[in-house]
Amino acid sequence: MNYILKDENAVYYECGFSCDNELLIALGDEKYFLTDARYTTEAKEQIRDAEVIETRNLYKTAREIIRKSGVKRVYFDPKEFSCADFSELSKFRIDWRKRANLSWKKRLIKTEEEIALIKRSVELNAEAFDIFAKKLQECEGWSEKRLHFEAIAHLSRFGEFDLSFDPIFAINENAAKPHALPGEKRLQKGDLILFDAGIKYKRYCSDRTRTACFGENIHFGKEQTFSNPKIQRAYDLVKKAQERAIEAARSGMKAKDLDKVAREIIDKSEFKGTFVHSLGHGVGLDIHEMPFINAKNEQILEDGMVFTIEPGIYIPGEFGIRIEDMVVLRNGRAEVL
Structure with a gap:
């Protein structure tokens, strides 16, 4: 399943690090952690199983990554994104699918x-x-x-x-x-x-x-x-x-x-x-x-x-x-x- 996350705890669960300005994109077996220069060094030191990408515009970079991947559908939790956030994200027109509590459902059974x-x-x-x-x-x-x-x-x-x-x-x-x-x-x-x-x-x-x-x-x-x-x-x-x-x-x-x-x-x-x-x-x-x-x-x-x-x-x-x-x-x- 292809998906995008914004919530700090949801992102931490996926890659072992989070901050207050981030996106995590999962496309098949590939994951991308997007943040700005304030957090890049720490992210590279702590993140597992995701490529760290430094950017000044999270949503523009997210759109570029998704466009290049060629995927046609991406899931998101509507509780994580404001109307303004989703407006920026969805400028690239693919099949954006709502999945409420996406991360909570993954975390429901504890290891x-x-x-x-x-x-x-x-x-x-x-x-x-x-x-x-x-x-x-x-x-x-x-x-x-x-x-x-x-x-x-x-x-x-x-x-x-x-x-x-x-x-x-x-x-x-x-x-x-x-x-x-x-x-x-x-x-x-x-x-x-x-x-x-x-x-x-x-x-x-x-x-x-x-x-x-x-x-x-x-x-x-x-x-x-x-x-x-x-x-x-x-x-x-x-x-x-x-x-x-x-x-x-x-x-x-x-x-x-x-x-x-x-x-x-x-x-x-x-x-x-x-x-x-x-x-x-x-x-x-x-x-x-x-x-x-x-x-x-x-x-x-x-x-x-x-x-x-x-x-x-x-x-x-x-x-x-x-x-x-x-x-x-x-x-x-x-x-x-």
Whole structure:
């Protein structure tokens, strides 16, 4: 298949290097990496299985390469190219075929090497959670904004690692917003904390969420005790929903059926309707990629897929709870990474 890529992670997957101004063209067995003079030297040092071509005009050079090749059809992912980009590219009139999620579909089943990299990312992230929990013991009275800053510093090991995404640190009612922004609320003993974060290891992402009760012995383990009975009931239910979903996950089942396992547990309780997002998403070079574990996805789950399982309960004005881990399907069942 002949295709052209622009997304950095899609390009990296193909040739081992990417930058913010690039195109990768694959024509049969030949691949071409196009970039400008700022990146040529590094590209030549790191790229595998592709010819590096320096150019001041990516799309003009891409058109010339495709014209010279004589191919009649090239696939592209419409999510990667703006209207302006495609207008430039398609000045050379051949059969341009849309193929949504072209790279994600190629990356859907992870290799053992990729799984090992993701597992290491998960391990480093878990270690960072423990380090940050110790730091929190001295942070009573600090604002969410200050704690968000501290989380970034400790997760990245003060610059050693990139982060998978901007971490979420939310207290009490702010945690009822699944992707809460940090505010001025200050941390006090007995507060509920929702902490969602991930780091990158050799570009592969991790993603983890814990909900905890703040006190002298704050930790991000799954066994948590809250003084508020309603919060405790909700927490125990989310924990049960996650455990059941992990236990139920099987190769060969539909993604929507796995979502249903966790959702039914919550919807049959007093907290019906408070699980407002999907159960999970794939993780790899992108923090959100296929497979998407939601109530409508007919995708069949297979060995080698890596994804999150993260049920939650969110009650606006009161609290939010989420517990998230990453799993890989192996030998037909889910293995927690």
